[in-house]
Amino acid sequence: MTATAQKAENNRLFAVDRSATGRFWTLADADEALVRRLAPAVGGSDLLARLLAERGVTPERADAYLAPTLRESFPNPSSFADMDKAAEVVFDAILKKRRVTVFADYDVDGGTSSAILARYFRAWGQDLGLYVPDRLEEGYGPSPEAFRHLKETGSDLVITVDCGAAAISALEEAEQIGLDVVVIDHHLMSGHNPPTLALVNPNRPDDTSGQGHLAAAGVVFVFVAALNRLARQRGIAPPEGLPDIMAQLDLAALGTLCDMAPLHGVNRAFVRQGLAMLSHGQNEGLRALAEVSGIQKVETVYHATFMLGPRLNAGGRVGDPWIAAKLLATDDRAEAIALAEQLHGLNEERKAVEASILDQAIMQAEKALEKTPDRGVLIASGEGWHPGVIGIVAGRLKDRFHLPSIVIGWGKGLGPVAKGSGRSVPGVNIGDAIAAAAREGVILSGGGHAMAGGLSLEPTQLSAFDDWMVAHMAQFTAERAAALELAIDAILAPGAATPELVDRVAEIGPFGAGAPEPVFALQSVQISYARQVGANHWKFTAEDASGRLDCIAWRAVGAPLGEALQPGNRVHLAGRLKADEWNGRRRVQLDVMDAASA
Missing domain, CATH: 3.90.1640.30 (inorganic pyrophosphatase (n-terminal core))
Structure with missing residues (x-):
């Protein structure tokens, strides 16, 4: 076992080895001495200091990180x-x-x-x-x-x-x-x-x-x-x-x-x-x-x-x-x-096109995994699949199955050849893989970077490309396993999720790529008042002795995550806190990323 894998095993949270979305959970590890040194920069808050430490912020950089200005950072x-x-x-x-x-x-x-x-x-x-x-x-x-x-x-x-x-x-x-x-x-x-x-x-x-x-x-x-x-x-x-x-x-x-x-x-x-x-x-x-x-x-x-x-x-x-x-x-x-x-x-048209292609792509991915459970890449394709949405669909597949995913479309009015778009997981450079396939003549052209890539090919090349990519991706077993980790920043009780807490966490924002929004876990809560909203979203309440918290799981209906969130179930939840204002009243909601049976 590598040092990284051993550390993940030691930090395993709630003994979650395989969640509803197929992941294992770990609790982020922060240097306690660094947390103490960062605390004065955030008014003594242990939580905020811990979040900063987990994001690699040092006391020397804390002020610039918390209050970034163009005067100080403009090149x-x-x-x-x-x-x-x-x-x-x-x-x-x-x-x-x-x-x-x-x-x-x-x-x-x-x-x-x-x-x-x-x-x-x-x-x-x-x-x-x-x-x-x-x-x-x-x-x-x-x-x-x-x-x-x-x-x-x-x-x-x-x-x-x-x-x-x-x-x-x-x-x-x-x-x-x-x-x-x-x-x-x-x-x-x-x-x-x-x-x-x-x-x-x-x-x-x-x-x-x-x-x-x-x-x-x-x-x-x-x-x-x-x-x-x-x-x-x-x-x-x-x-x-x-x-x-x-x-x-x-x-x-x-x-x-x-x-x-x-x-x-x-x-x-x-x-x-x-x-x-x-x-x-x-x-x-x-x-x-x-x-x-x-x-x-x-x-x-x-x-x-x-x-x-x-x-x-x-x-x-x-x-x-x-x-x-x-x-x-x-x-x-x-x-x-x-x-x-x-x-x-x-955008409404785009969503309808995307939803139709996504349903078909998920079915293809499930069949491929049923046939070859250990395959290290998913490739879905279809005639008439619009090149304008295949990148989004590839990202959805990657998020659902936690595997590098490529989606390919072709057809009349969609360009002279088939176009593909890929999205990857950390540690697996999909751009390099696609470029190598192009150099070897498996596809017409392609390339990209670590997390995303694009390609062109003839539809007749699809089968050979699938075989080539499966063989190429077989070497990344450790990286694919690491991609199944969901790192939790802190454990939270439903009753502690207040607008004031959300405001405090926002102090270390903005959040985005390279500065991830904190992920909180709720331990052993009961699901109640569940209902479907929109096309496939699942809204419910999580309860324990501390109180209740409104929750929503996006695109969960019909997926394993939605099945885990049925009324009466007792689960652990992972997600991000959002504040919302409705009719002059501020409330907090957990945007659920994952769940595991408790």
Whole structure:
């Protein structure tokens, strides 16, 4: 047994070896000396000090972690390779009134990045053109055809955001046809830098900024800061003064959260200060989207990530990929409402498409595991499965079965070949696996990073690809076993789950990637007042001698978790606390992640 496995065994909680979702539970282990040293930073609270210690926060970093500011954490733009060069090119283009187009990815990070630039250009009295590729027809990122189209329609300069760093053939074509290109990206790169006027990417091999954790929206925010700095150096400003880039912090925060960028360093400041701005609703597009989403105010990471995010992504998944970028950039109230309603409708369509594919994918996964219980990867596929939702479905499969999962779709109107999207568990690099399959000719192309990947293949290659992936993933047995661990931060009695406790825990937020929201366990509680809400959610009350707590298990109906939460059952619960306000009364709810028989 490895040291890590032995530690997990020693920390086993409530003797839960196999929960309703197939996991084992452990109680997080914190250095007691570190907890005591952190306590003064959180008003003497042992719980908050313990949560900080479990997240690797030291007393020296506690103040910056708890109260992140841009003043303390904002990077020097010049520390990024090519940042100063890019600023010179774009600022000169603004002054010379060249025709500039932003080429944006079709997700939230791309949309927020393009909107930050559009608003910056508008402050200088300039219109910024927009181009967003169609997911089905064009795929991800710039293509030679797209660049030729932009050149033919009069663009002098193209700024790619959230894409472009790996678009070698497209950038070589741009050089051939005399189209100037500046790339602003954050994706991993390999090999030589492609031909551009400037390539700003904290993850390019020769960049020494140390800001590789930034989302594209964060890199673009630093870029507009570099533009303002250059304008001050030259003594030039528009009539109303330099653009107020701080007014775009809401967009930087939204892109950071929806791209799941780790909340370290300046990302924490982006999100902390950006959420405050989001709550004021000063961006017309975001205010309209919040209204059609049924949110009075965007105040939390949940609102931004799980309410606004899916709606902004819906256009790129199942509709017009340009809508989100237009919405985020507009100052016209009527246009904002119309665009927000379109996105809301497309999101409803996306959910229906996703639900249908997910049901079929789960059946395929269950049959595959019944046939081969020890297989280390799940692959589900179907004709007519929309490429815009297969990534979401892959994530749902991964969460349900705790295995790397790949979902593949093809068919008329869905592109020339089958497209696949994969999601993985910690320790199993699915991007490397897909890239290796491509190198060996098992599929047409593919790659990605540790936790997610994409691929293209002919439907006739499916069987061979499944066999190849099962054989390749057989080596990761220890990593797959570790992925079944559910780490609990603290044990809580139902009666202790108060709004005041939720407020105190929020003091160490914001929570997100790299700064996980605390998971609490309730020991031996009884289920009562259970009922289904919505399509497949399960709402109930957990009771013990200390009191009662409202609970909800999302998408649990018809799943093992829902079966474990029947009225009268006595169970251990694991989940995250949420505060909600209804009719002027604040209450607390546990969002249930897992359950085990008590």
